[in-house]
Amino acid sequence: MTEVNLSGKHILITGGAGFIGSHLVDRLLERGAYVTALDNFVTGRRENLTLAMKNQNFRLVEADVSANWPKEKIEFLSQGLHGLFHFACPASPVDFDRIPFEILAVDSIGTFRSVDLALEYGSRYLIASTSEVYGDPLVHPQTEDYFGNVNPIGPRACYDEAKRFGEALVSTAIRGVGTWNGRADYGSRANASGKKGLNGGIVRIFNTYGPRMRPDDGRVVPELCMQALQEKPLTIHGDGMQTRSFCYVDDLVEGILRYFDSDLSAPTNIGNPSERTIREFAEAVREQARIDGFQEMPIQSLPGRQDDPKKRCPDISVARMKLGWEPKVGLTEGLSRTFKYFHSEMEKRN
Numbered sequence: 274m275t276e277v278n279l280s281g282k283h284i285l286i287t288g289g290a291g292f293i294g295s296h297l298v299d300r301l302l303e304r305g306a307y308v309t310a311l312d313n314f315v316t317g318r319r320e321n322l323t324l325a326m327k328n329q330n331f332r333l334v335e336a337d338v339s340a341n342w343p344k345e346k347i348e349f350l351s352q353g354l355h356g357l358f359h360f361a362c363p364a365s366p367v368d369f370d371r372i373p374f375e376i377l378a379v380d381s382i383g384t385f386r387s388v389d390l391a392l393e394y395g396s397r398y399l400i401a402s403t404s405e406v407y408g409d410p411l412v413h414p415q416t417e418d419y420f421g422n423v424n425p426i427g428p429r430a431c432y433d434e435a436k437r438f439g440e441a442l443v444s445t446a447i448r449g450v451g452t453w454n455g456r457a458d459y460g461s462r463a464n465a466s467g468k469k470g471l472n473g474g475i476v477r478i479f480n481t482y483g484p485r486m487r488p489d490d491g492r493v494v495p496e497l498c499m500q501a502l503q504e505k506p507l508t509i510h511g512d513g514m515q516t517r518s519f520c521y522v523d524d525l526v527e528g529i530l531r532y533f534d535s536d537l538s539a540p541t542n543i544g545n546p547s548e549r550t551i552r553e554f555a556e557a558v559r560e561q562a563r564i565d566g567f568q569e570m571p572i573q574s575l576p577g578r579q580d581d582p583k584k585r586c587p588d589i590s591v592a593r594m595k596l597g598w599e600p601k602v603g604l605t606e607g608l609s610r611t612f613k614y615f616h617s618e619m620e621k622r623n
Contacts, residue, residue, distance in 0.1 A: 479544025
């Protein structure tokens with residue numbers, strides 16, 4: 274598909290200092306865009322923006338997307354706003370207990386505010402949704418028309434249901450109906466293409482890994498990699514037979530940008546359909562550690578987590594057909610790069 278010329282155009286990324294957001298920042302700067310990253314650094318990391326900070330077309334605004342937007346601080350708004358990626362939201366299970374209300378706020382209030390800004394400027398808008406909207410799925414692999422099997426009051430609900438609400442809000446704004454609080458008339462505003470409603474879209478992101486993940490993130494990739502680097506037993510939750518599909522971050526970002534360049538608006542799965550058990554993944558981490566000269570450690574089981582999905586694998590037929598996208602980086606290569614990244618992070622701490 275044809276890549277849109279973004280040279281000189283302004284893009285705003287909420288959560289721009291996060292794992293995925295910072296990679297988007299770099300790719301958009303490479304395409305010649307003026308990029309503003311907005312982040313409150315609850316989970317984002319300044320070091321993720323080291324490369325971007327050297328670029329004169331980049332600006333960082335430290336702010337909370339759930340609070341009043343500091344539009345006066347967004348310097349490049351004077352040039353308009355071509356695109357807005359709403360990618361702010363803590364996504365780790367350790368955060369579900371630590372900051373659940375912040376998670377709920379960013380995907381509700383933050384989504385309202387970001388959608389309103391995109392409508393004001395006629396911007397192309399993308400919200401980062403998640404495979405978690407499928408919950409513990411009864412359909413496998415998961416297609417976009419599956420409505421999910423989600424516990425609305427469980428320990429993961431602050432994230433799962435917030436993302437489902439975000440999808441509902443964005444899809445309603447795309448339809449161009451109704452008013453909100455008597456202020457933002459989503460039914461009468463025209464987007465950049467002259468049509469009513471938000472020129473928006475929804476990307477459902479499946480398990481992603483790679484450089485710039487937080488070492489203390491608590492998700493399976495950083496947890497196992499850091500344990501292997503410290504030559505500690507590798508711990509898995511439950512029997513390890515639950516499955517996941519791991520997509521390398523470079524592949525994911527390519528899929529997201531292809532969606533942004535398209536005229537799609539429907540939810541679309543972006544992930545790697547190569548499925549493996551958590552135990553198999555732990556064995557792959559252990560093998561990578563051995564290759565890199567670390568002692569081979571045993572794999573130990575911990576109690577399972579409530580509502581932890583038993584299977585997760587995306588059907589990416591829509592992305593293949595409409596975006597011409599599929600992942601290219603295999604687990605062996607991606608894990609090697611990721612393990613080296615975590616090794617460098619550990620050395621910084623020592």
